[in-house]
Amino acid sequence: MKELLFNLPDGRTLFIREPAIQKMLGYQQSNENDCEAGGILIGRILIENNHFIIDEVSEPYPTDTRKRHRFIRSQKGHQEYFNALWEEYEGRCFYLGEWHTHPEKVPLPSTVDRRGWRENLSLLYETDSLFFIIVGTEKIKVWYGKCGTGEIACMEGGWENERKTSKKTI
């Protein structure tokens, strides 16, 4: 089973469930002419320990711009998708960040990516943290951003290390 678990600097964890991972992996830029894709991360902040779980991700809409090296996510489509889930779960879900793909094995954020994340972290949300996922052709990498301070840190782990990370928690 493909699940991902990351340890946050403050002792909490981020858990990404399989359905969300499968959806993102469906957009990997494995072929030369595959375009970038992306969407938003939606999930829970657990009542019992404040840990994060990503349950759902949105997928590209026709209103988004998809190029080999660029992805512009419009608000349209993604906002409606989020609102529908929010209704269905009676408010028990949060916007938890963004994901997009890169045509490289081990993804690294571009200047545009970093600038966009910092801007996003300066906005007001009900969560104190946002996550930014880049899906490379061989590795998924996740960055953790603190709302307010705008601090961003790369988190250890990724699907190649799945076994190692999950073992740590036992």
Place this chain on the structure above:
Amino acid sequence: MVLCQTQFISFHEAIKLKEENEELASKREIILKRLRDCMPEEAKSFDVFTQGSYAMNTGIKPLDGDFDIDVGLWFDMSREDAGPVEAKEWVFKALEGHTKDVKMKTPCVTVTYAAGYHVDVTVYSATNENCKVYLAKGKTTSKREEKYWDESNPKDLIKEIRDHLTDKDDRRQFRRVVRYLKRWKDVNFKSATGKPSGIALTSCVYHWLDIQKDIDLFNGKVTYRDLDALISLIRSMISRFQTVYEVEGGELVSYPRINVELPVSPWPNLFELMTNKQMVTFKEKLECLLDALEEAKAKSDPTDACEILRKQFGDDFPVPPRPMTGKRSVAPAVLPSTESA
């Protein structure tokens, strides 16, 4: 890593036999009236008291709906005043014909009602020169050596279990863990024989439970961790099994066995009557339980953890829909549009 404490508490509420169970109290009254009205003249005077897990605050609802009501009769007499089976015959005579099914069993007289519950009436000799209390054992048809007064003081036991642990919240965790384990037994041991008794499991928790809680240093708030309490208890139980050897068909065969003492005099080993084969099964089931508890704890999503726990504890263990384990947000987030490269 999850604890599922909310779900453990709901599970406890679902299985707990509440003290104010009116239905059981009225059923008990019916039989007491019968005993008072129909006790034969030769019988000594007696007092009545409630015993069993219900009195110890560790009772759980039965899975099959067959409620078990325990009534103890405290006869004001010494062991020399009457034989054990003689005293049980007084009770049997008083109850005979009350329902179609009244039986004298070795430790009690059992009255079974068609409505699906039964009452076990036990007989005690309560006024002895050594201040000890004895339970009448044996049936009319038993051999002479199987009819005897057996030292057993249920009032001491009830007090010992009821008052176990001084902190009232620690005591609550103790009772919850007893109930979890008893329900686990009912779910996992389907055949009538070979299951550990409720009092044996209660005694294991009494002796070996290591209370698990967190205390918030800032506000003093105490959070109990029942899942951790179960993990440490079951681990401790498994570690207490010892190997015994039996000669079978000329060969030495090894078996695991565990002993646990009743917390009051005469401290009998409550696993004594389990056969070696039953012990093997018991240990395997405990190991299976421990694996499940640890697997559940390692999960990141409480819903996944509860699904594992439900397999061990049965359908009364709740599996929350995933969203219900998350906090509620005030309003849907307003998304920005974003650019990535």
